[in-house]
Amino acid sequence: MPGHRSWVTRLAAPSRAATRAVGHVPIVFDAVFAAMTLDALLHPGPASQARIDHGSCLRAYPDGVDPAVASANIATLYANAYASVFGAPRTDREPPLRSYAQSGS
Numbered sequence: 001m002p003g004h005r006s007w008v009t010r011l012a013a014p015s016r017a018a019t020r021a022v023g024h025v026p027i028v029f030d031a032v033f034a035a036m037t038l039d040a041l042l043h044p045g046p047a048s049q050a051r052i053d054h055g056s057c058l059r060a061y062p063d064g065v066d067p068a069v070a071s072a073n074i075a076t077l078y079a080n081a082y083a084s085v086f087g088a089p090r091t092d093r094e095p096p097l098r099s100y101a102q103s104g105s
Helices: 007-012 031-042 054-058 067-087
Strands: none
Touching: 031 054
């Protein structure tokens, strides 16, 4: 979505949020997202901005992630999503409500 900013980026690096946009698909390979996720998994409670290496804000990918592989995987994720959305059957109406979902069933 144009203009969308990742909540993870805003939380970890509010001063850089205006210049760092991360979409829903590439976020899985994002350095800040990885740092926030690891922090949340390794400490009790939610992720903490104070524990995050702010150097991750300057990197596109986390340490150990091959940029070429990440870029190829992001392209594959987008292609699969496109094929799923635009290749799905179309209908002009909702299907009938199944009996188990109807009131009094």
